[in-house]
Amino acid sequence: MSWKWVGDRALLVEIGDDDLAAANARIRRLSLDVRDRGFSEVEDLVPAARTLLVLLRPGAEPGSELASLLEAAPPKAEPAPGRLHEIVVRYGGKAGPDLADVAELHELSEESVIALHTSVVYTVGFLGFAPGFPYLIGLPSNLATPRLPTPRTKVPAGSVAIGGEFTGIYPRSTPGGWRLIGGCDMNLFDVERDSPALLAPGDQVKFIRS
Amino acid sequence: MSLRIVRPGLLTTVQDLGRIGSGALGVPPCGAMDPWALRAANRLVGNDDTDAGLEITLIGPEIRLEADHVLAICGSRFDADLDRSETPHAAAFVARAGQMLRLGKSREGARTYVAVRGGIDVPKVLDSRSTYLTAGWGGFAGRALRADDVLPVAPANGIARPRRLRSLESYCSEQSLRVIIGPQEEAFSSGGLGAFLSSTYRVSPRSDRMGLRLEGPPIDRIRPADIVPEGLAAGSIQVPADGQPIILAADRPVTGGYTKIATVVSADLARVGQAKPGDRLRFVAIDVAAARALWRDREAVLESGAAEIS
Numbered sequence: 001m002s003w004k005w006v007g008d009r010a011l012l013v014e015i016g017d018d019d020l021a022a023a024n025a026r027i028r029r030l031s032l033d034v035r036d037r038g039f040s041e042v043e044d045l046v047p048a049a050r051t052l053l054v055l056l057r058p059g060a061e062p063g064s065e066l067a068s069l070l071e072a073a074p075p076k077a078e079p080a081p082g083r084l085h086e087i088v089v090r091y092g093g094k095a096g097p098d099l100a101d102v103a104e105l106h107e108l109s110e111e112s113v114i115a116l117h118t119s120v121v122y123t124v125g126f127l128g129f130a131p132g133f134p135y136l137i138g139l140p141s142n143l144a145t146p147r148l149p150t151p152r153t154k155v156p157a158g159s160v161a162i163g164g165e166f167t168g169i170y171p172r173s174t175p176g177g178w179r180l181i182g183g184c185d186m187n188l189f190d191v192e193r194d195s196p197a198l199l200a201p202g203d204q205v206k207f208i209r210s
Numbered sequence: 211m212s213l214r215i216v217r218p219g220l221l222t223t224v225q226d227l228g229r230i231g232s233g234a235l236g237v238p239p240c241g242a243m244d245p246w247a248l249r250a251a252n253r254l255v256g257n258d259d260t261d262a263g264l265e266i267t268l269i270g271p272e273i274r275l276e277a278d279h280v281l282a283i284c285g286s287r288f289d290a291d292l293d294r295s296e297t298p299h300a301a302a303f304v305a306r307a308g309q310m311l312r313l314g315k316s317r318e319g320a321r322t323y324v325a326v327r328g329g330i331d332v333p334k335v336l337d338s339r340s341t342y343l344t345a346g347w348g349g350f351a352g353r354a355l356r357a358d359d360v361l362p363v364a365p366a367n368g369i370a371r372p373r374r375l376r377s378l379e380s381y382c383s384e385q386s387l388r389v390i391i392g393p394q395e396e397a398f399s400s401g402g403l404g405a406f407l408s409s410t411y412r413v414s415p416r417s418d419r420m421g422l423r424l425e426g427p428p429i430d431r432i433r434p435a436d437i438v439p440e441g442l443a444a445g446s447i448q449v450p451a452d453g454q455p456i457i458l459a460a461d462r463p464v465t466g467g468y469t470k471i472a473t474v475v476s477a478d479l480a481r482v483g484q485a486k487p488g489d490r491l492r493f494v495a496i497d498v499a500a501a502r503a504l505w506r507d508r509e510a511v512l513e514s515g516a517a518e519i520s
Contacts, residue, residue, distance in 0.1 A: 006390075006446060006470075007443050007445050007446065007474065007476065007501070008473075008476055008502050009444075009476050010443040012393050031234070043230055044231050046440075047441075048439050049438040049439055051440040051441060055233070055443065059505055126439075126465065127235055127236035128439055128464050128466075129463050130236060130345070130463065131237045131238075132235065135439065147436075164436075174344070189236075191347050196237075196336070197235045197236065
């Protein structure tokens, strides 16, 4: 692996080759490794799809131990799988206004889209975009769909959506450009809970048709 | 021990230095847009850098003191008075119970900070007192302050010694921002990179705490604007398909899927926080070693600046 500076306070490690699921598993492993080593110069970590952003404390230099960990071969061992969450989804209708378009773009019936979307156990690759928003990895490749050319100004909370090669769930009502295929009633993020985010990177998600 | 908001001003929020350590939950850092000014204000009243103060945007609030407090205002110069007599800028002063602190319009940049000895004592959410406006939590009730809000102030230890800053920042409407090129510089044509570094960009009125939207010559690209989402650092400049750059600020999402041409160096993030709609910005590329030297110089000013008045 190698890293590059993002500004003067962050380092970006990227795993470019490998398929998305394998690269992401390595990023999650690396993120845990960096966290567990407790480097004094590290302020925060943002693991994402194929990258780990290492934010440094103000004025801190990356030490040689951190640099050598980030430059070493990507960790081989996959992190242990997290919890399995079964999430009930109302597909189509008002909750999933883009289901018909997704079906048409892929020359599938709406029934086939739902069957494909519920056929997989997804892995939470990372949380991003908004607190608790899961980027789920494992979408069947024939459901991968570009984002809307013009994002919606308001996506309802609980919307289940497809964005590129990811599927995900909007934790709260926000603007958004993903294709909405259904809705669920899960509270994905609540600061009042001990563990605010319902899903953690590495957790497994299975969608069930209501 | 409290401050009562009589008039809230345009956008007044409780902020500290941000929510650190929650990136993996998808939670943005938030915190002061000009962290240097908040730290300076805190030091002037004898607080820790990490204590919470008020971030005031373009038009300030009217605040009634419910007890005696030591205050300091630091950041951009605003019209400001305490019971009609002008308050000092970047120096601690004492205000008595019943007095009214009025902040009017900014005479310089976008933001100023009011620190109160002891710090604003709202509950911490995910280890920070910063307001996260779009999600509606943190700070005071998760929102901008309104009339009749009463902000608790924590008791302070020891005796406050009045302090004044020796070296003052001034904020003008035309700024050069130093940047480190990348991390996706290869997505842009050499003409696009050249335009970015040679043009003047105007700050759009659609800018907010998430980012400064800039208007100017579009930045030409040779690869698509969309990338697989990756973590975003403060000051990173993303360029969506329309070629108009956005400088990411305190309330930025933790990840984003647009190419980034450059990142503003940490010593110049205060200038990003002080840029207001209509200001003109230019970008100058430097290397990481130079950026780190600029940061050390800036810290030295802060370390030596908050001197006691003898």
